[in-house]
Amino acid sequence: MLKLATPFVDDMFACCxxxxxxxxxxxxxxxxxxxxxxxxxxxxxxFLHNPPPPYEEKVExxxxxxxxxRIYTSFPEDAIPFPIIPTLLTLADKYSxxxxxxxxxxxxxxxxxxxxxxxxxxxxxxxxxxDVAAKTSMYLLAPxxxxxxxxxxxxxxxxDAYHKLVLLHDLRIKRLREILRxxxxxxxxxxxxxxxxxxxxxxxxxxxxxxxxLIEAGEKLFPVSPSIPHHHSV
Numbered sequence: 001m002l003k004l005a006t007p008f009v010d011d012m013f014a015c016c017x018x019x020x021x022x023x024x025x026x027x028x029x030x031x032x033x034x035x036x037x038x039x040x041x042x043x044x045x046x047f048l049h050n051p052p053p054p055y056e057e058k059v060e061x062x063x064x065x066x067x068x069x070r071i072y073t074s075f076p077e078d079a080i081p082f083p084i085i086p087t088l089l090t091l092a093d094k095y096s097x098x099x100x101x102x103x104x105x106x107x108x109x110x111x112x113x114x115x116x117x118x119x120x121x122x123x124x125x126x127x128x129x130x131d132v133a134a135k136t137s138m139y140l141l142a143p144x145x146x147x148x149x150x151x152x153x154x155x156x157x158x159x160d161a162y163h164k165l166v167l168l169h170d171l172r173i174k175r176l177r178e179i180l181r182x183x184x185x186x187x188x189x190x191x192x193x194x195x196x197x198x199x200x201x202x203x204x205x206x207x208x209x210x211x212x213x214l215i216e217a218g219e220k221l222f223p224v225s226p227s228i229p230h231h232h233s234v
Contacts, residue, residue, distance in 0.1 A: 043084055044091045047101075054107040055079050073139075076111035085109055089123060106132070114139050118148060121165070122155030137168055145169065177212045 034041070055076065080088070085108060092102050110132045113120050117139035124133040145153075145166060156162045185204035186192040193200070 040087060040091060043087055044095070047088055047091075047105075048097075051101055052080060052104060052108065054104045055111045056107075057111065073114040075115055076108075079111040080105070080108040082112050082116060085112075086119075086123065089127070110135070118152060119155050122157060122161075125161040126157040137165060140165065141169070141172070173215055176215055180208055180212055180215070183208065 036044075055078065057076075058074075085105070088105055089109070091097075092105055097105075106127065106129055109120060109123060110129070113132065113136040117136050121133055121136040121140060124130075124136060153162065156165070185200055186197070
């Protein structure tokens, strides 16, 4: 079982086999010490004995078509429990587990992008899983990065990776502000009312700036109801 999972053990037990040249004075030559805790070995052997299939994300189709993207948080019930995934990632690297096993393990890590985004992002960057890191960054808009403790942020392996995430947040904020500032109360002149147009546009622009100044990555903006007078066709 071990040899199928990893080349690490190809000649690992050679010293315990008959015919292996041993030092006659070495009474413990037929024993092999493995520097690993019993708990980690139990996790590893269970993973090797019953390898889980790659995790397949269940995508629920929206009940009605929308023109925007919702960010959902969903707990993956069929995935490997998250608390043992970091241990498995370490063991997979330490014992050079097969590509099939590591790919499956990575899919189970990715299953938690919406639940533990900061930790998944950190592990993904460390493992070079660019697609997983990019997807996870979407879930790091809330809460803001400034709300995490130094200890939490240590999961991001390099300052460069953290800096890229900060720049990504900054870019998203700027683009959202640009989009909002470009919105017109009377798109293409539709609904324009000569009597109230000037005051309506003035209030609209003022309220837009109020909202723009509130936009930050990770903030939830509730609908703003500006005091814009009702207008009627004349």
